[in-house]
Amino acid sequence: MIKPTAVLAILSTLAIPGGFAIRSQDTLDPLDKRLGGFELLNETFVDGLAKIDGQTELGIAVELPLKERLSDANISYVRFTSHVPGGTIQDVLNYLCSLDPRFSWSRYKQIINVYPRNTSVLGDKYFMNRRLSDTIVEISDPAEGIFSTTAALAGSLEQIAFSQSGALPGFSRPWSFSSDGRTLREAFDEIALHMGTGYGWTLGGANEFRVIRFHARLLPGGTPEAKGEAGSQEGSYIQVVSVAVEPHTIHAKDKPSQAVVKASLVVRGNIPSGSTATVELSTYSSEVPGVKLCYEKRIQMVALDSDFIGVEFPVTACPDTAQGKVLLGVTVQGATGHVMIKRTPSDKGQMSQLTIAVP
Structure with a gap:
């Protein structure tokens, strides 16, 4: 007869052969999880x-x-026809980087950051390496998060535009972002992490006009080169890509009493000479009645x-205004020359918040 203690010892030995525990895929670091191989067929x-x-x-x-x-020719991306072997995520990423060593x-938390290799040695001379x-910062929506964190950069101000062609989940409630010496790249990562599992972002454009977009998933054909080909097929268009207000707070009687709402628009395609667009500033909501x-x-x-x-x-605060916050938006109401107006999913353009203080 085997004693109970002996049975436990045997089971323990069987459960952990050689003294090593078996790790499931669910307990692995995501970078160590294995991916299936895939083909690149004249792809980037x-x-x-x-x-x-x-x-x-x-x-x-x-x-x-x-x-x-922005007016320069699109950057050319090398196209490959290659079998990418399966392996861990980091193995596959390293293989892709060997194909295009630029x-x-x-990694930052649950985000994989991909960037031009030469920027890693540029320090804060490169926009995304700069520290806040x-x-x-209180953040209530992704666009506000982009502009608020960029405004928190130490030193000179930087330009960035936010463009979105698909719906975003936003946040269930406002949240506080503490810079803690993070880079701007890490700040954008934090915004994506708060949007949900798997969200990321893409930065493109030009040094004079940078544009960021969030995505739930990357889609093939995501280079500006491919987008340019698609854009030529869909025709000419104009789109509001960012709205900012400076300063963020004005007063009914004290100074400053005036703010400037600044909208950035991009124009794409073959625009006929003499074409114009009508742009309108609108007030969408205020947190209390009487904000004017x-x-x-x-x-x-x-x-x-x-x-x-x-x-x-x-814009200025009216003398009889109440104290509170107001949401301002800018939209394109019309365009000549058969230029299409590209709108955001909410059809309210881009928006920014202004606080009115009394007095």
């Missing part, structure tokens, strides 16, 4: 990232090489003679 490095993204719960954030000016990658000043703004002008007509157009709307 970014297409390969999209195929990785389809097999992992990690988010992928991609910083594409930036042109100097790129490198690193010590601050706490006075406008110099709410509608402007702009010439579509550039790839990037800036429009400014001065």
